[in-house]
Amino acid sequence: SRQGAVRIARKLAEYICSSPVRYIDPEEAGKLAEDVREASSSRILADELTNLIKCGVSFHHAGLELEVRRIIEDGFRRGVLKALASTTTLAAGVNLPARRVIINEYRRYEPGFGFIEIPVMEYKQMAGRAGRPGLDPYGEAIVVASSKDEVDYIIDKYIKSPPEYVRSNFMNTTSLKFHILSAIASQYAETLDDLVRFVSGTFAGSQGMFSSIQVNSIKRMISRIVDELVDYGFIIKSGDKFEATEVGSVVNRVYLDPDTAHIFILGLGKLGAGIDLDAYSLMLIVKSPKVPKVKVKRGELDELAQRAASMWGSIPLKPCEEDELLNYPEDYEDFLSEFKTAMALLDWINENSEDQIMKLYDVQPGDLRVLSDQAEWLVSALQELARTLKLGGDVVNGLRALKYRVRYGVRGELLELVVNLEGVGRVRARALFNAGYRTIEDLAKANLSELTRVHGIGERVASSILEQARQLVNEGKVVKFTEAAISGQGKGARGGLLDHIL
DSSP: OOOHHHHHHHHHHHHHHHHHHHHHHHHHHHHHHHHHHHSSOOOHHHHHHHHHTTTTTTEEESSSOHHHHHHHHHHTTTSSEEEEEGGGGGGGGGGBSSSEEEEEEEEEETTEEEEEOOOOHHHHHHHEEEETTOSSOOOOEEOOOOOHHHHHHHHIIISSSSSOOOOOTTTHHHHHHHHHHHHTTOOOOOOHHHHHHHHHHHHHHHOOOHHHHHHHHHHHHHHHHHHHHHHHSEEEEEEEEEEHHHHHHHHHHHTOOOOHHHHHHHHHHHHTOOOOOOOOHHHHHHTTTTTTTOOOOGGGHHHHHHHHHGGGGGEEEEEEHHHHHHHHHGGGGHHHHHHHHHHHHHHHTTOOOOOOOOHHHOOOOOHHHHHHHHHHHHHHHHHHHHHHTOOHHHHHHHHHHHHHHHHTTGGGGHHHHHHOOTTTTTTHHHHHHTTTTHHHHHHOOOOOHHHSSTTTEEEEEEEHHHHHHHHHHTTTTOOOOOOHEEEEEETTOOHHHHHOOO
């Protein structure tokens, strides 16, 4: 777990820093610590990491920002860091060999299932990191066991066993529905027989899932999915041929799974006048299974239910009546998890800091980046659906603005600055705005000495801003956002949970 990785890193750091033996180069470790501090948007995590890195140790998990993880990995490769305490983030996809790999626990906790054993494949991935090419004659992979019987079990289960057989998930309904729409929309298949041939040519087909007995069953499954896509309005039948509708083609182009797209369209259909577009849209897009949901603790169910009730008019596709939610919040834990996730995003676009969001939601900077990336894509898809469904310009433009707000984590008034200027994020944009530079034209008229007086704007950054602003104005390429789109987002807008408790 993440907490376990941090706990082990602290113990290792305490041992190294209190040892009379000099294990690290203090100067190099100090430089690395400052690099991490500069790259981290969270002061809380930066302080923790800095103290550990100065002792030659760090933790590593997905809650850290990508750049922070990259700096830590580079420090380990260069030998500045002597030990890393990690979750499975280093098991796959990162080329980071080590002299010795210690697997402290071969079980992990999965919500709803309790402690389960890690797959053999995962063990092989972690153990395979042991041994640095060109540096070590061999590597050591150690698994911690609590008894002799457990030693024998680990040897049989993990060391002597081959990895699990890889099975295709292509035939699950969600995946199949997505690919069937894609095949029809791209004109790769236009009849039921075409679809059967398409599906049988996949990896699932190569695994023997299409025996003569199964073909008729699979054909019936595909036929049911086609009927559902027709009901959704994504394809039409003409005799024995299929064709994607305009909406179906858009769903395929923006890579939405059809079930999620159907939910989005239902939500857009219920979007009425006076509804807070930002809150409504964020609570709609978090219904996608692609959005990682924020966990809800038992002790906060009542508070979340009350907060949801206070925003009842901005909640799409309500799961129940308001009174039922307030009286039985434990029955709607999944909905409240979606609601909490949307509130984290709402606090993000209202410029609350990463540390504030981490304290309130337990969403760390790396998690927030993944969440905002997914949300940006889904808001963009929602915008395309709204455009295709010919909803009002205020809705389409409002969703366009929301997409950028989610990307940059800013209020509407900062959009012109962050969208047009490279090297200007939410912090610098707010400083410029508060200093009176509210448009690109304002900046184009400024001089270097004026800009360098703005907090956080040094001479190099100021020169870049001036050059960019003047070029954009001269070439007529300033990206603008209508007042209606910006004010429409803020009209009646409420902050997330953070605003509620302050």
